[in-house]
Amino acid sequence: MSAPIDETSPLGVASASSEGIRSTVVRFVKNKWTLRVLSLIAVIALWEYFGRIDPLKASYPTQFLSLLVEDFVPRILPAAGETFGPLGMGFAIASVAGILIGVLMAANKSVDVALSPYIVAIYATPRIALLPVLILWLGVGFDVRLAIVILSAIFPVILNTYLGCKEVNSSLVDVGRSFNANRWTISTKIVLRSSMPYAIAGIRVGFGRGLIGIIIAEILTAGAGLGNLINDDARYYDIGAMFSVIIVLGAAALIFTAALQYVELRLAQPWRRRRTRPQKEVGA
Amino acid sequence: MTEILEDRVNTRSGESLILEVRGLGKIYGPSSAPVLQGLDLEVANGEFVSILGPSGCGKTTALRAVAGLVEQSEGTIRVNGRESRGPSTDKAMVFQGFNLFPWMTAVENAAFGLEIQGVSKKERTRRAAEYMALVGLSDRLDHYPSQLSGGQQQRVGLARALAIEPKLLLMDEPFGALDALTREQLQGMLIDICAQKGLSVLFVTHSIDEAIYLSDRILVMGANPGRVLETFDVTLERPRLENWRGEPDYVELREAAWRLLDVKAGGTNVGAD
Numbered sequence: 001m002s003a004p005i006d007e008t009s010p011l012g013v014a015s016a017s018s019e020g021i022r023s024t025v026v027r028f029v030k031n032k033w034t035l036r037v038l039s040l041i042a043v044i045a046l047w048e049y050f051g052r053i054d055p056l057k058a059s060y061p062t063q064f065l066s067l068l069v070e071d072f073v074p075r076i077l078p079a080a081g082e083t084f085g086p087l088g089m090g091f092a093i094a095s096v097a098g099i100l101i102g103v104l105m106a107a108n109k110s111v112d113v114a115l116s117p118y119i120v121a122i123y124a125t126p127r128i129a130l131l132p133v134l135i136l137w138l139g140v141g142f143d144v145r146l147a148i149v150i151l152s153a154i155f156p157v158i159l160n161t162y163l164g165c166k167e168v169n170s171s172l173v174d175v176g177r178s179f180n181a182n183r184w185t186i187s188t189k190i191v192l193r194s195s196m197p198y199a200i201a202g203i204r205v206g207f208g209r210g211l212i213g214i215i216i217a218e219i220l221t222a223g224a225g226l227g228n229l230i231n232d233d234a235r236y237y238d239i240g241a242m243f244s245v246i247i248v249l250g251a252a253a254l255i256f257t258a259a260l261q262y263v264e265l266r267l268a269q270p271w272r273r274r275r276t277r278p279q280k281e282v283g284a
Numbered sequence: 285m286t287e288i289l290e291d292r293v294n295t296r297s298g299e300s301l302i303l304e305v306r307g308l309g310k311i312y313g314p315s316s317a318p319v320l321q322g323l324d325l326e327v328a329n330g331e332f333v334s335i336l337g338p339s340g341c342g343k344t345t346a347l348r349a350v351a352g353l354v355e356q357s358e359g360t361i362r363v364n365g366r367e368s369r370g371p372s373t374d375k376a377m378v379f380q381g382f383n384l385f386p387w388m389t390a391v392e393n394a395a396f397g398l399e400i401q402g403v404s405k406k407e408r409t410r411r412a413a414e415y416m417a418l419v420g421l422s423d424r425l426d427h428y429p430s431q432l433s434g435g436q437q438q439r440v441g442l443a444r445a446l447a448i449e450p451k452l453l454l455m456d457e458p459f460g461a462l463d464a465l466t467r468e469q470l471q472g473m474l475i476d477i478c479a480q481k482g483l484s485v486l487f488v489t490h491s492i493d494e495a496i497y498l499s500d501r502i503l504v505m506g507a508n509p510g511r512v513l514e515t516f517d518v519t520l521e522r523p524r525l526e527n528w529r530g531e532p533d534y535v536e537l538r539e540a541a542w543r544l545l546d547v548k549a550g551g552t553n554v555g556a557d
Binding site for chain 2: 169171172174175176177178179180181185189190193194267269270271
C-alpha cells in the first residue's frame, strides 16, 4: 500500500494498489467459508426476527438453543439412545445382509433371476406403507423400529453392491484368473473389493432411508425415541423444544453421513490418504 | 508352408520345449467361422517367440488360450512337458492394458501373484520389491497406479508376472498402449531382463519392428481363420546394436514380413511402427 509513487506514472501505481485491495476483498468474499458463515448468520438473524412474531407457533434460535443445552442430558440423550440403538443395529444388519445379497445376485445368475423382481418391486414401493402392518405384527416397541430400519436401508445396499459387482472391470478378473486364483479369492479380493465404493454409497443412502423410517415409526407409534419427542412437543405447542430435538437429529445424521462419505472416498481413492504426489517418469 | 512347420517341429523336438501347442483351434459357436484353426507353435527354453499379425487375426486369442483364460475348441497345449488346461502358476501374463488393481500400491500389485499362492505378507513384499528393483521402480513401491505413468504401470505389470518366477512369460501387446519413446525404453529393458534371467517368452504384437527387435523367432499369422502363415528365424546378433535397423538382415526380414502381411491379410490394419 505504501509503494513509492512513480513520478512518471502516478495513476498506474495508484490503480495497481487499489486493484490489489479489490482482489483481496473479492477473494475473501468468494471464499466458501466466508460465504457459509455469512449465510448462516443471515439465516439465524432472519429466523430470530420472524420467529419472535408468533412465539406460540414458532420458535427462534436463542430459545431452542438454550433449551437444547438445558434438555440435552435429561431429555434428549435417553430418547436419542432409543432411536439410535435400533437404527445402528438395523443399519448394521442391512449393510452386511445387503452386501451379501448383492454379491450373491451378481455372482449367480439363478439368484439374480429369482430375487430381482421382488427387490425391484419392494425398492420402488414406499416401505413406510408397510408400517401399519408391521405395527400390527411386531407391536410398538424395539422390534418394529428395527424392522423398518432394515427394510428401509437394505435395498439401496443390495442394488448398489449388485451394480458395483456387475461393473467390475473384466480385465482385473482376468488378472486373478491368470494367476490361478480360485472363485472365492476372485470374488472377494477383486470383485467385492472393487465394488466397495458402490456398496458404501448404497450404505450411505440406506442410512438416510433408515433414519426417515425410524422417525416416522416413532411418530406413528408414539412409543419412544426422538420422533416421539418431536411429536409430543409439537402437540403441546412447545416448538422450541421440538426444534432442539430436530437440531440434534440433523447434526447426528450429518456427522454420520460425512463419516461414511470419508470411508467411501478412501476406498475408492486410497492414494488420497497419503501425501505422495504423482510423479513424472524419470529415465528408463 | 507346411514343410517349413514340420521341419521346425523336427528340429526343435530335441531341445527342451517350454511350450508346445498342437492343432490349436477356437470356434465360438456352431454357426460362426473359426477364430483359430490348426495352430502349431512352440517356445524352447530361453527362447523369445513373437506372434505377429494384423488386428483380428486371433493372435491374442491364441495367447489367452495358452494362458488358460480362453478354452480352446481343439488341440493341445503343453507347458514344460505337461498338458496345460486352464491357468497355472508356471506361466504368467502381462496385459496390454496393464490391469493393475487401483486400490493396491505398486508393490502390493507386484506381490499379487504371490499373495494368491499364499506367500506371507512379509515374504511376498520382499520378493516383489526385488522385482520392482529389476524393472527400475525401487523408488515407487508405495505409489498407487494412478500416480504412475503408463510406462511405470507396465513395469509393475512385468514385475507382477516375473515375481511368481514363471517358466513361460506371456505378453499380450504389452507396449501397445505406450508412446513411442517409452515403448523403446521398455523394449530395451525387456531384452536386458530376458538375457539376465534366461526367460522363455511368447509375445504378441502387431508391430513388425518390435517383433524383429525382441525375438529369436517370429510367427506371422493371418486371419480367417487365424493360422500361422510363416515362421522366421531372426538372425540378428545379440546384443542388438543401437543401429540394428540398418543391418541387412533386418531390412530383408522386414520386407518379407511386410509382404506376407500385406498380401495374405489384405493389407489392412497392419502396423509398421
